[in-house]
Amino acid sequence: MFEKILIANRGEIALRIHRACREMGIATVAVHSTADENAMHVRLADESVCIGPPPAADSYLNIPAIISAAEVTGADAIHPGYGFLSENARFADIVAEHSITFIGPTAEHIRLMGDKIAAKETAKRLGIPVVPGSEGSIDSLAEAEKIADAIGYPVIVKAASGGGGRGMKVVRTPDELGPAMSAAGTEAKAAFGDDTLYLEKFLERPRHIEFQVLGDMHGNTVHLGERDCSLQRRHQKILEEAPSPALNDKERERMGGIVAKAISKLGYIGLGTVEFLYENGEFYFIEMNTRLQVEHPVTEMITGLDLVREQIRVATGAKLPFRQKDIKFRGHAIECRINAEDPLTFAPSPGKIAEYHPPGGLDVRVDSALYAGYTVPPYYDSLISKLIVRGTNRNECLLRLRRSLEEYVIGGIKTTIPLHQLLIGNDDFVNGAYNINWLEAFLRDHEG
Numbered sequence: 001m002f003e004k005i006l007i008a009n010r011g012e013i014a015l016r017i018h019r020a021c022r023e024m025g026i027a028t029v030a031v032h033s034t035a036d037e038n039a040m041h042v043r044l045a046d047e048s049v050c051i052g053p054p055p056a057a058d059s060y061l062n063i064p065a066i067i068s069a070a071e072v073t074g075a076d077a078i079h080p081g082y083g084f085l086s087e088n089a090r091f092a093d094i095v096a097e098h099s100i101t102f103i104g105p106t107a108e109h110i111r112l113m114g115d116k117i118a119a120k121e122t123a124k125r126l127g128i129p130v131v132p133g134s135e136g137s138i139d140s141l142a143e144a145e146k147i148a149d150a151i152g153y154p155v156i157v158k159a160a161s162g163g164g165g166r167g168m169k170v171v172r173t174p175d176e177l178g179p180a181m182s183a184a185g186t187e188a189k190a191a192f193g194d195d196t197l198y199l200e201k202f203l204e205r206p207r208h209i210e211f212q213v214l215g216d217m218h219g220n221t222v223h224l225g226e227r228d229c230s231l232q233r234r235h236q237k238i239l240e241e242a243p244s245p246a247l248n249d250k251e252r253e254r255m256g257g258i259v260a261k262a263i264s265k266l267g268y269i270g271l272g273t274v275e276f277l278y279e280n281g282e283f284y285f286i287e288m289n290t291r292l293q294v295e296h297p298v299t300e301m302i303t304g305l306d307l308v309r310e311q312i313r314v315a316t317g318a319k320l321p322f323r324q325k326d327i328k329f330r331g332h333a334i335e336c337r338i339n340a341e342d343p344l345t346f347a348p349s350p351g352k353i354a355e356y357h358p359p360g361g362l363d364v365r366v367d368s369a370l371y372a373g374y375t376v377p378p379y380y381d382s383l384i385s386k387l388i389v390r391g392t393n394r395n396e397c398l399l400r401l402r403r404s405l406e407e408y409v410i411g412g413i414k415t416t417i418p419l420h421q422l423l424i425g426n427d428d429f430v431n432g433a434y435n436i437n438w439l440e441a442f443l444r445d446h447e448g
């Protein structure tokens, strides 16, 4: 087992990883920017190292500073969390070159899944259903027109290196195809330094359903069920739940089985998430995330597993302590992402937390690094807390969520708690009758 892990992240996820380490008897090293000197993850870690000024490019993305911090403190592994360097294959390579363990999959698998065209081809080869579209990249307008005609409009132009919803354009008619390709290419070149594009069928009303997988170095792979993350704004998830209100046990077992088998054939090690669009009973692969996800707690709540602990264990070479048949899903869980933002305009609202009172009680979990007197800095992602609740069924979970949101007090700044309160009072949400476009339409209604 590792003796000391450096956590290359901040905020709630740094704290989440610290907690798993602490329970496993592993010492922790926090790294932080000058803006995060008083952050909870820094206060609780066994050691901490300042790695640079506030901008993430100079601190949380500063590879030489992070490697030096690991060497100076004698850390034997680095946990990247999510975001920042978590899906940076070059970072995983550099960590390994310094004889430090990168807690995550191999650099080769990160690289493969980071290229969406290669990822899609791999998924298809492994028996995972994909969205109909171009075979590989599209290199000319003429080629794109031919493919779009064949699969039928609307189509979506996507960037091979895309992420965070950037470099994507929906095309409804043939005359929009040329302009969409140049716009997506320019955006992708600016954001990712790569303007390789591909094309696929645009699905009008899908749900976003993703499967959590976990593999060890001995060929054992399991799936831990799905999460429904259809409540999105500008492709950013706002609320996630497990199980999906749209799936039955048979569908879960069938798709989970296909995914786990594919991942096992790939020889994938560690935690991963295989993301699908789901429409009219069909699954369509869109991408695989090769890291711990923000929404992993909903899976933990219904499986009773500590995913970060399992992730650390498999990184040491340990065998998975369970098989697929040992994994039982208990009840229903929902996670609300609480951001330091205006609940309707989403304008950032950093600042000092005047009062802080998190909810509690049976099956209520709060993953947050907030405390009264803490100042939310303006430099980073606006996620400040995740409220996760479980119930024996979805209805109980909703009642518990409503009660927990009522109790939650975060004073001094604006947060998205009122948005979640609006959602929980909405019939479509309560009935689970939503897709990936639903939330934006709901927000338009509430603006008017």
Ligand code: ADP
Residues within 6 Å of the ligand: 131, 156, 162, 163, 164, 165, 166, 200, 201, 202, 203, 204, 206, 208, 232, 235, 275, 277, 286, 287, 436
């Ligand atoms: P990114 O890595 O930029 O997040 P994804 O491929 O995961 O890109 O897609 C992000 C979101 O874009 C999806 O959750 C979905 O809302 C939308 N999307 C992507 N592909 C399609 C498609 N073929 N049809 C409809 N919506 C899509």
